[in-house]
Amino acid sequence: MPAFAFGGHEFIIAGKTALYWPARSALIVADLHLEKASWFAARGQMLPPYDSQATLDRLAALIEASKAKEVWCLGDNFHDEDGPWRMNAKASDLLGQLTQTCDWFWITGNHDETLPAHIGGAIREEAEVDGLILRHHGAMGEVRPELSGHFHPKIRVSARGRGVIRACFVRGASKLIFPSFGAFTGGMAADDAAIVELVGQNAKAIVESCGEVLTLPLEKQTRLKGNPS
16 A cells, blocks of 8 residues: 655555545545635636535545545635535535544635534644644644645656656655645645745655655656646
């Protein structure tokens, strides 16, 4: 299994953009950005309204496969604070089923600082769990092991002789940044100055490939266009 250690704990990469925490039977994801397409549609960009369902279907499959007892979502769970009210009945019903299946924790982010109770689960600004700090945006100067999201890191890797852009985790001495789990989200180069400033020099990108964990240097040629949103 594609596993690696961070902060004194072992994690398994699940579905390329989530982590399974065996010690707690927990699944951790970041940046679902549910209802992003409907947010754009309300502003004149008529996008297919299926991103929430696709994201939740994928998350449900990982929960079932891992038999997770806990789920932690590291912020920007919805694309905006009205997102929970726009979700269609099918996606809303699935989310309700998932939050009742296991202990569910929402960490709020900059896109969803306020979340309504009807979405289920527990809502927190951040959490400390077994010595790990879980928050949406990593804190400068935090020396405790920290899991966060926000940046949607990606990296360019070589596959079969050509460059392929892949979502990745970024690990520094005390920080681990998650890629975005959402079906309709952008990304930021893993070596972007904002990420490097947070995690520190000599940080590495972590990518799952063919059942193995690849640890890659953040080289300048990984530069991608775009920002998380």
